Amino acid sequence: MIEFKNVVKQYPNGFRAVDNLNLLVHEGEICVLIGPSGCGKTTSMRMINRLIDISSGEILINGQPNTELPAEELRRQIGYAIQQIGLLPHMTISDNIAIVPRLLKWDEDRIRTRVDELLDLVGLDPDISRDKFPRQLSGGQQQRVGVARALGADPPIMLMDEPFGAVDPITREVLQAEFLQIQERVGKTIIFVTHDIDEAIKMGDRIAIMRDGHLVQYDTPDTILAHPNNRFVRDFVGTDRTLKRLGLIRIKNLMDASPPTCTLDSTVEEAKQCFVDYGAKSVFIVDKDDGTLKGWVDKEELKTNTSLLDAMYEAHWVDIAVRQDATAREALSAMVARGFRVTPVVDRHGKLVGTITLKALQDLVSYDPTSTATTEAVSNVG
């Protein structure tokens, strides 16, 4: 737990980069600091491990002021990763990762196993990477090493200043996803600085929006998107914040889990009964054995055809369905593209698990997000 209490940073030239900041970062959460360039994100973050001195106020780490320990000792207990990575070019990858463990005088055997473990964790093959030098790695690989190095001595707290800011968008997405997986395993308390709202929404358990050294809003991503405090936040999150919110929601939390279904060998009569039971305009046809989506049939078609097989639209599930772990935003996109008001939801093997309607999506975003119904439906993408 990290607590900022009335923290002020005034630079020697009189400029107040951070002005009376109060912020509570919960144990095991990723707290994203975001705001326009120059708003004091980096300054705030660097005051935690005292790379920058506080002018007034204090920062408590698990209830203790961070000035209690000598600065170097404090920093060895806090992971530190920056956009420029700052790997030491004259040291091998394993030596780079081993820096803090060596400072803490771990024995070499322990360091060696730790380095391999970390390389594995960040998705690098220890046998290949261990003895390479930073310049022999790609930007994305270097950034992975940077993360591994910050995790070196297993610090409970990590400070990350735009760690994925310098890599290309595709690599960035991969690194973000991987990092969230790592975080699921290690559960660190993380201060994550970024200026990219999409990254903030994706990575943050909570987002602190800053402006001119002040905290403007501190909330979960969904609350920030649904209820921007003021014009500044609204502008900052962008005019497509509704879409962004949809991007936070998984289909599986939103779908109707009992779709109107017939199997391929159902009779026309059985299918007609299905329409009656569900009051639906379309019924989905699945394989009798494994429940794979095979197509659908409209009510009108049944009137003219005597066989279900003749009446159905046959299609591969990839072309007509959305996956249950897709976001609502992806579902909306698919529905808009295909002109569906209802779209089937499948698991990753193509088994039909539910349906989702355009109306459900609309209801969601025009809904009061504080009511229990949606809070349950909303969950962080992870």
Add this chain to the structure above:
Amino acid sequence: MSVDKVKRSEQKTLQIPWAAVVWLIISAFVFVIGGYVVTLRDVERFPGDFELSTEPTDSENTVKADIVAGTFEYNVVPELSNSVETGTFDETTDNPVAANLFENIPDITQVTIEPQTITITYDNDVEPDMYIRRAQRPVINAVLNDGATITSRVASDAEKTLVFMTSDDEWRYGSYVPALIPEGQQEVYETREAGENGSEMAQFIFERINSLQALTINRDSLIVTYREGAVENQVISRLQEALNEFHPRASLQPDLWVFTIAASSERIMDIIPINTGIPLFLYTLVLAGIEFAAFFSLRNSDDKLIRPLLRVVAVFLFFWSIYGHEPLWDFTLGLIFPSSTQLVHPNATVIEFTAQHLELVFVSSLITIPAGLLFGIIVTRDEFRELLPLVNNLVNSGQTVPTIAIVAFMAPIIGFGFWPAIIALVAYGLLPVVRNTIAGLEAVDPFIIDSARGMGLTPSQILFQIELPIASSVIMAGIRTSMIINVGTATLGAFVGSGGLGTPIASGLAMTVDSFILLGAIPAALLAILIDYVLGRIEFVLTPRGLQIEN
């Protein structure tokens, strides 16, 4: 199976230890050249160095005989102008010529002026030679005629005999003993007449020395008898000139060399010069052996340290043996200046000059490098960073001050010799080291330092584990520049008497002997190349491997 074996052995033989082969070729070359040079040395008309010693044959008539009183006669050609009053004058005279002489020459009692002769009478226990020299300029001034030359003669009663001997030391380059004429022969000329019809050498000598009465030429000595009344020093110097002219390489006038300050010889390092082509040949052979050994024993290991080191030692020894190979210098210079009477410097060998030179360079670098590093490190620390622009300016403008100016400043302040030269070298060599230390440390990516600080490294850990290793190649380049500059600058040290390779250059300039200039300049240039090479290897070893990979 057998095919496999053949292939593998083929692959093995394809690898050739090129360095070793090169040394072998060089050693063969040295063997041929060394042999050639030594052979040349044995040519009869090649007398080498002579050491002059005067030995009176008659104990009553020593050369430095006490002359209590005597008279000089100066023959003035052309005649004195008519305006000069003739006659005999004493100290109270108002004759301008006589008065001038009284003023310039101490202790003379009487001056007699005749149209072609000026006679000076003195009564003091002084070598006549001094009087001759002192009189020369006033007389010419008095005559007011640029064409005037003076011959002098000292009145003396006894006939004198001088013996000239060659050095009986082994000839410095080897076991050759210089000879005037072949072994076992002797030429004796009792009269001038006999001499003027004698051997080529005798004719040559008699022609040049009018006062010569008799001459005996032995294999390694000359016995000279000169006419009564002749000036002994003049006979000696004429004879030296004649010998020098007759034997192109003879070096008989060591006293004329300038800038040979005694103190310098005391500092020569204890390095045994390698004298002949044979040791040089053996060295190159050993080096070839070292390279072969290194090739076969280190071929599979990471030889970042051992092989460069071996190579440095090898190259250094090779240079050193070339430096010690006097016949090679003599031979080479002889090719460049075939008509020169003087080739190698009489005071010291190339290796001695080089040893002094290296001492200048190393002692100054021993001060320069730590001081420059320390200074560069201090001004790049946060606490002293305000000084940085000032220091940068100083360092850059300091480079524009000519070295000779520093040397010239030092001389009047701390005098002549080794240390003034060192101070000038340090002042000059400090600049590149400081500049590159600053540049190297400033070039370290600030984010690397930031991330190191963020991980909890202390400032000294950051300096020694991160900044210095990363800056090492830039710093080494500065050290390299500094030492190379010092090799060149140290030659100027000779002007304040520091010794070193500047000595032959300075005396060559003073005496217009071109070969001496090259004798200093060529070794200095080679030395610069050698030091650059050695430091380049050291730089390679010191540069962390991760930094040798280009981005």
